[in-house]
Structure formats: structure tokens, C-alpha cells
Amino acid sequence: MADTMVESDLVVRGGKRIDWIRSRMRLLAGVRAEFEREKPFAGLSIGVSLHLEPKTAVLLEVLKAGGAAIVGTGNHGSTQDDIVAVLRAQGMNLFGKRDDDLQQHLANVAKVVAAKPDILLDNGADLVALAIEAGTEATIRGGTEETTSGGDRLRGELAGKVPFPVIVINDSPLKQIAENRHAVGQSIVESFMRITNLMIPGRRFVVVGYGWCGRGIAQYLDALGGRVAVVETDAIKALEAALDGHRVGTAEDLAAWGEVFITATGRPGVLGAKAIAGMRSGAVLANSGHFPWEIDVAALRAQAVGSQLVDDSLERIELADGRHVVLVADGRMFNLAGREPKGNSIESMDIGFMLQALSLARVAGAGRTGLVPGAQPVPDDINQTIARRMVAEMGAHL
Structure with missing residues (x-):
């Protein structure tokens, strides 16, 4: 009953x-x-x-x-x-x-x-x-x-x-513009504020990937006063990011500069052990891609000496060298995480x-x-x- x-x-x-x-x-x-x-x-x-x-x-x-x-x-x-x-x-x-x-x-x-x-x-x-x-x-x-x-x-x-035929919806320019750029950009920023309750203006964000989703995330962070850097391996997209006013570098180069790292590539391991080792204490790691593989969570946990769940989607991970980082939603797509998730x-x-x-x-x-x-x-x-x-x-x- x-x-x-x-x-x-x-x-x-x-x-x-x-x-x-x-x-x-x-x-x-x-x-x-x-x-x-x-x-x-x-x-x-x-x-x-x-x-x-x-x-x-x-x-x-x-x-x-x-x-x-x-x-x-x-x-x-x-x-x-x-x-x-x-x-x-x-x-x-x-x-x-x-x-x-x-x-x-x-x-x-x-x-x-x-x-x-x-x-x-x-x-x-x-x-x-x-x-x-x-x-x-x-x-x-x-x-x-x-x-x-x-x-x-x-x-x-x-x-x-x-x-059999499989129509890839993500290939549509309508999805790329309306959903990936504007909706993902908006929802990722909203979710970051809702889950962490941290301020965006003046904070240093590293967006890993400058495809349609990465462009949108960078655009909406920038619009709210965030300082944005971009990691991108494609030369043309990297040029676009630079012309859009963003700092551009490798994950390792930007590790010590960034305060928040958001992955948006769809590719595994783009934020790995080497970049994590160079991050400042308190860095926040979050993934916007479909699979929970863009942040190398296994490598992160291998460096850990302890962890504490501080909220339902925030985990403070203590590292052996005395630093700590904060992992959002266990590396899963975080705009559908936390209390009352809204998504796009x-x-x-x-x-x-x-x-x-x-x-x-x-x-x-x-x-x-x-x-x-x-x-x-x-x-x-x-x-x-x-x-x-x-x-x-x-x-x-x-």
C-alpha cells in the first residue's frame, strides 16, 4: 500500500x-x-x-x-x-x-x-x-x-x-545553434550557479572544447562577467576562440590559472592526471558531455587520500600533496544533476x-x-x- x-x-x-x-x-x-x-x-x-x-x-x-x-x-x-x-x-x-x-x-x-x-x-x-x-x-x-x-x-x-540508417540529430544546424550553443550554454551556467552557489563575475573558467557546446558555455560565462580560457586542439576553432576574446592554451598550461574547469568535447580523458596535478587547491571540475569519461575520474581518485560528499552533487577530494579539488556530479553531465535539475x-x-x-x-x-x-x-x-x-x-x- x-x-x-x-x-x-x-x-x-x-x-x-x-x-x-x-x-x-x-x-x-x-x-x-x-x-x-x-x-x-x-x-x-x-x-x-x-x-x-x-x-x-x-x-x-x-x-x-x-x-x-x-x-x-x-x-x-x-x-x-x-x-x-x-x-x-x-x-x-x-x-x-x-x-x-x-x-x-x-x-x-x-x-x-x-x-x-x-x-x-x-x-x-x-x-x-x-x-x-x-x-x-x-x-x-x-x-x-x-x-x-x-x-x-x-x-x-x-x-x-x-x-540500418541512423539519423544523427546533432548534425542538424538547428540543434547546433539552438540547443548546443544557446541552451547548453545557458543551462550549464545556471547549473553551475545552482549546484555550487559560487559567483561567476571575475572567476576564471577553463572551457575544454570549442565546438557548439563549448562556444555556448564560453559565451554565457563571458556575458555574466566570467574570465574565460579555452582548450582546443583544432587550429581553426582555437583561432575562433582567440578572436572571440578568450585566452587559449593547453589544459596543462591553463591548470594553475583556472578556478573552474568545464569539459565539452565528447572525448574521453581530455582532463587528465597531468592537468589535475597542476591545478590550484579548490579547483572545481565539471563535465557537460554525455558520457562521464571526459574528466579522468579514475586518475583523480588515484591521487586522493580522502573525500567528502559536501552536497548531493559536490564532492571534495583531498589530494596527497595537501591540495583539494571539487568534483561535480561524479564527472557526469552536470546540467541534469543536483536538486531540481532543469537541463536545456x-x-x-x-x-x-x-x-x-x-x-x-x-x-x-x-x-x-x-x-x-x-x-x-x-x-x-x-x-x-x-x-x-x-x-x-x-x-x-x-
Whole structure:
């Protein structure tokens, strides 16, 4: 009885949160009306591995309205239990909870693959990789991939192994501009202030990576008075960072200068033992990428002589030489960490999830016969359609 009451309370709380988000996602509201008429996913199941939070819930409702059966799980450490409760009450088959450890999370992903979905909605290419490992890829019509990290995996370790089409949402200029630059930039800065309660003006920030997310983070920190330096290996992006007014150097060069280090590359180990060894005592380390591998947490803990959790997403790690550093969210993507995490802005995800919805519908209609196998960009007609609708929604005119 107690468990039933808790679940009921979660449904009520989560429902109120989703109602607010749904009321502001006007692009998806239009797509939902179209999907309810056309039923592009009738008879098909969609396997999902995605952050389960209120904005994601609205996307899944739209896919369900289009006739899809939903089976899925969240990403490690970002699942919001009240949102899962609401979606389960709507008949979606979802696994996982907020405090699942990594082993349980991987078991949840395996359950999604074992359900043999027709289409994959992936975040980090976990579903694609596991489907190939399990030998179930032959039953998959196609899918989408949300992230930079997942796109890198599809074009790297999984290149030539994926027999079905995967539309990489992150390749869309709409996602790069609206979500990666402006929404990630805004949410990372908001999350830093919310989680640490530290001041931005005058503080020295090192942003590792100057892709679309790194540009946005640097832009919003700079706008609030932060002093920003950039680590970037690509010469053209490094030049852009310098012309944007930022100090540019290697992680090791900037280690003693920086007070806060934020990774935004999608690549493993970009903030490693050598850079950590040169940091001043009290340095804050945070990661904005999808996978918790950009900060070499193992190397950090190897230098540690003790640690203390000072808040639910802040850990003070004491080092053998007497210094200490502060690790945010155990190196996981921290704009979905801490109390009341918000993530990216509603409007940016309205654009991003319309990209998801229309790309999934394209996969459902075209499948393997109408699209090439492997990673590919969002079709341009989808980009143009969404851009025109968003311009109109903003009251602007072409």
C-alpha cells in the first residue's frame, strides 16, 4: 500500500511538471496533431535510451500519439522518478530509476534491446552498440542518435557495423545553434550557479572544447562577467576562440590559472592526471558531455587520500600533496544533476525534439530501403520545415 501511495504521489507531481512543459512546446503540439491523424508508427515499437525528464516525456507522448509502443530506459544518473511514474501510468514500458548504479543502468539498456524494438531513439549509441553485440540488429528498421558522443561512436568504433540508417540529430544546424550553443550554454551556467552557489563575475573558467557546446558555455560565462580560457586542439576553432576574446592554451598550461574547469568535447580523458596535478587547491571540475569519461575520474581518485560528499552533487577530494579539488556530479553531465535539475531550455528542446519526431517518422516510412545504412545527417527538408515553423512561432518573418 505504501509503495502504491508513493507511486501515486509521484504521478501527481510529475504530471504537474509535464503539464507546464507541454504547454510551452508549441512545435511539438503541432506535430502531435499531425501524428494523431497520420499514425506514422502504427504497429511499430520504439526503443528509447534518453534522459527521462519532463521535456523528454512530451516527446514520448507525441510518439505514442503517432501509434508507437514505447519501451525504454533513462540515461545513467539523470532519470527523474516522478516523470517515469507518469509515463508508466500512460502505458509506456520504462525501466530504471534515479539511483540506479551503472551496472543496473546497463541491465536496463539490455532489457530495451531484448524487447526487439523496430526503431531506436538513442542517446550515446548505447542501444545500437548493444543490439549489434546481441545480434538483434537485423530486426531494426532504423533509428536516431541525439548526441555528439553517439555520433562519434557511430562513425568511429561502430563504423561499417550498422546495417540500418541512423539519423544523427546533432548534425542538424538547428540543434547546433539552438540547443548546443544557446541552451547548453545557458543551462550549464545556471547549473553551475545552482549546484555550487559560487559567483561567476571575475572567476576564471577553463572551457575544454570549442565546438557548439563549448562556444555556448564560453559565451554565457563571458556575458555574466566570467574570465574565460579555452582548450582546443583544432587550429581553426582555437583561432575562433582567440578572436572571440578568450585566452587559449593547453589544459596543462591553463591548470594553475583556472578556478573552474568545464569539459565539452565528447572525448574521453581530455582532463587528465597531468592537468589535475597542476591545478590550484579548490579547483572545481565539471563535465557537460554525455558520457562521464571526459574528466579522468579514475586518475583523480588515484591521487586522493580522502573525500567528502559536501552536497548531493559536490564532492571534495583531498589530494596527497595537501591540495583539494571539487568534483561535480561524479564527472557526469552536470546540467541534469543536483536538486531540481532543469537541463536545456524548453524552447530549444521543442526544436530538438521536433527534429527527433520528424526524423523518426522518416525512418518509419523509409526504413532501410529509402535511407542509406549507418550514421547520416537530418534530411534538409526536415531542417527547413522546422526552421520556418520556429521563425513563425517567434513572430518573425522570412
